[in-house]
Amino acid sequence: MAYADIEQRKNELIRKALGGGAFIADITADVITNLTKETTPGGAIDLAAPPTGYEDAGWLTEEGMAFSGETNQSDITSFGSTTPTRTDIVSETSTLTVVMQETKLLSLSLITGAAKSGIVAKATTGEVRIDKPERPSARFYRVLALAVDEDETGAEIYIARFLPRAKVTAKTPPNFAGGDQAISYGVTFTGYKDSTTGATESWLFGGPGWKNMLASMGIPSAP
Numbered sequence: 001m002a003y004a005d006i007e008q009r010k011n012e013l014i015r016k017a018l019g020g021g022a023f024i025a026d027i028t029a030d031v032i033t034n035l036t037k038e039t040t041p042g043g044a045i046d047l048a049a050p051p052t053g054y055e056d057a058g059w060l061t062e063e064g065m066a067f068s069g070e071t072n073q074s075d076i077t078s079f080g081s082t083t084p085t086r087t088d089i090v091s092e093t094s095t096l097t098v099v100m101q102e103t104k105l106l107s108l109s110l111i112t113g114a115a116k117s118g119i120v121a122k123a124t125t126g127e128v129r130i131d132k133p134e135r136p137s138a139r140f141y142r143v144l145a146l147a148v149d150e151d152e153t154g155a156e157i158y159i160a161r162f163l164p165r166a167k168v169t170a171k172t173p174p175n176f177a178g179g180d181q182a183i184s185y186g187v188t189f190t191g192y193k194d195s196t197t198g199a200t201e202s203w204l205f206g207g208p209g210w211k212n213m214l215a216s217m218g219i220p221s222a223p
Contacts, residue, residue: 114133
């Protein structure tokens with residue numbers, strides 16, 4: 001038997017983020033339970049609008065939405081073994097970094113730590129002043145990172161990661177520079193367990209293009 005007889009490679013299953021965005025809401029907003037919906041029972045598949053309160057972060061830097069994770073484990077070693085004889089996961093965290101290029105209420109609130117309700121322009125001049133607190137409040141958010149791709153027919157494919165309870169744990173303040181650099185606002189969210197969903201993070205996949213490719217991906221449909 002030759003290798004060509006056993007290899008199973010499908011170019012059409014390689015995904016890419018052609019577009020997408022980050023949608024951010026206060027922790028009081030509803031959790032996202034589904035990405036898609038039927039336009040009519042048994043009809044076409046459409047993207048579901050996020051619940052009330054989710055705001056598009058707008059244009060991001062070309063790096064898009066960068067996820068990272070860290071896993072820490074506890075190892076037990078035993079006499080006579082050169083490798084651990086037992087390993088337990090003690091912590092696992094997911095982080096999401098977005099660098100926003102739009103200067104607006106959402107980006108200013110996230111980068112300064114000030115509540116959106118406290119950012120108000122003067123009635124006479126329109127000037128805005130934000131005094132950064134010495135110890136910002138630990139605000140929690142709901143964050144959806146959505147990537148959009150297409151299948152070979154042009155039908156959209158949605159791949160998303162949802163942090164139902166996230167907090168800003170790192171920031172990259174804006175630089176005032178000329179040239180081809182925009183003033184940007186970088187924040188890193190860390191996901192925590194949410195009491196409503198019981199999860200620290202959810203992965204969601206859908207769209208008409210995704211449904212078209214279920215069989216090719218080897219994913220069965222529920223009966």
